[in-house]
Amino acid sequence: MIVGIPKEIKNNESRVGMTPAGVFEMVKNNHKVYVQSEAGEGSGFFNQDYQQAGAIILDTIGQVYAMSEMIVKVKEPIAEEYDLIQEGQILFTYFHFASSEALTKAMIKQKAVCIAYETVEDEEGTLPLLTPMSEVAGRMAIQQGAKYLEKPAKGRGVLLGGVPGVAPGKVLVLGAGVVGVQAAKMAAGLGAHVTIMDINMKRLRYVNDVMPPHVVTEFSNEFNIRRLIKTHDLIIGGVLLKGAKAPNLITRDMLKEMRPGTVIVDVAVDQGGCVETTRPTTHEDPIYIIDDVVHYSVANMPGAVPYTSTMALTNVTLSYALKLANLGWEAACEKDASLKKGLNIVKGEVVYQEIIEAFGWEEVIA
Numbered sequence: 001m002i003v004g005i006p007k008e009i010k011n012n013e014s015r016v017g018m019t020p021a022g023v024f025e026m027v028k029n030n031h032k033v034y035v036q037s038e039a040g041e042g043s044g045f046f047n048q049d050y051q052q053a054g055a056i057i058l059d060t061i062g063q064v065y066a067m068s069e070m071i072v073k074v075k076e077p078i079a080e081e082y083d084l085i086q087e088g089q090i091l092f093t094y095f096h097f098a099s100s101e102a103l104t105k106a107m108i109k110q111k112a113v114c115i116a117y118e119t120v121e122d123e124e125g126t127l128p129l130l131t132p133m134s135e136v137a138g139r140m141a142i143q144q145g146a147k148y149l150e151k152p153a154k155g156r157g158v159l160l161g162g163v164p165g166v167a168p169g170k171v172l173v174l175g176a177g178v179v180g181v182q183a184a185k186m187a188a189g190l191g192a193h194v195t196i197m198d199i200n201m202k203r204l205r206y207v208n209d210v211m212p213p214h215v216v217t218e219f220s221n222e223f224n225i226r227r228l229i230k231t232h233d234l235i236i237g238g239v240l241l242k243g244a245k246a247p248n249l250i251t252r253d254m255l256k257e258m259r260p261g262t263v264i265v266d267v268a269v270d271q272g273g274c275v276e277t278t279r280p281t282t283h284e285d286p287i288y289i290i291d292d293v294v295h296y297s298v299a300n301m302p303g304a305v306p307y308t309s310t311m312a313l314t315n316v317t318l319s320y321a322l323k324l325a326n327l328g329w330e331a332a333c334e335k336d337a338s339l340k341k342g343l344n345i346v347k348g349e350v351v352y353q354e355i356i357e358a359f360g361w362e363e364v365i366a
Helices: 020-028 047-052 061-065 103-111 131-149 178-190 203-212 222-228 251-255 267-271 308-328 329-335 353-358
Strands: 001-005 034-035 056-058 070-072 090-093 113-116 169-174 193-198 215-219 235-239 263-266 289-290 293-296 343-346
Touching: 001 061, 020 047, 020 308, 020 329, 034 047, 034 061, 047 056, 047 061, 056 061, 070 308, 090 308, 103 343, 131 178, 131 235, 131 263, 131 267, 131 293, 131 308, 169 178, 178 193, 178 215, 178 235, 178 267, 193 203, 193 222, 203 215, 215 222, 235 267, 263 267, 308 329
Parallel strands: 001 034, 001 070, 034 056, 070 090, 090 113, 169 193, 169 235, 193 215, 235 263, 263 293
Antiparallel strands: 113 343, 289 293
16 A cells, blocks of 8 residues: 655644654555655654655655555644545544534545544543543643743742642642543642542542542532632643543633633643633644633644654554555454544545534434
8 A cells, every 4th residue: 555644734733643663664564655755853753764764755745645545644634635635545643523523524525534543442442542642641731731820821820739838739630531640640740739520430439549649539510610620720621522522511601710820721622622711722822811711722732742742653553554554444444343433434424423413413424
């Protein structure tokens, strides 16, 4: 198969769809790999690294799309890429369709085969291709939250770990999945007092077992959320519904109950956000303020640490990309039930029910 690795063009996105090591494995399996010139530089991988691994370097993104049967990338295509996508071409990347009707309709129109990293699901019900980026984003959420709690950034002026004689900051984590647990771990490591919430008692029991005593659990409901947001300095949104839009756990009116300078980091922004006032931001312009509450909602948080993120992503995506290249998408999805769940749109037809429900469509759009 001919595999293409384009350069990401989303704002401040420095990750790349495959490392040179991944390209080497593809070429070893007799596939041809085209890599756009300078695609990996942001992650610390250069043209010569890809050439040594067996890739062919192409000058433009248009050439990569035009000459490839399968595109492997990191983020969803943006408007400038839509017309480059060919009918029947395999796109293997993060899509998060439920958060963008425009993207969904564009991919339907282009009649590509869209396989979304974030909905590939294994036998245990976990999301192996989303997990490493959730781990990165969860840890980063605390780093960014701590920074924006500083007064020059319009935060409350709170040091999360406190100092002797001064109580530590308080962190509220919504969701005890991968993002939430990683955020809680980082915040606890800084010495903050952490409350983590979920509606899944099994997850809360797990957190209670593995976390230190200054991480406490509470059942998630509106009453408890309204009570806790009044006293917490940093709020992390880490709720995920597989392939669907995230629920709004914090509504606009709740902002007035928070103290001025409270910081919200909504990691769920890729799926629409679990805060009603969330809107996607960029690393270039990451925050905005509503009712004196600082909102950080960068839609590609792991893109700020591209070397770590690209390595972690290729570690989990490569085996699936090889199956797609070796067998073709139909045979690969037939043999691998996990990969089959990654199918979101196939040649103009939406095949993932949660996308249809997200937009209130009554039936599959074709």
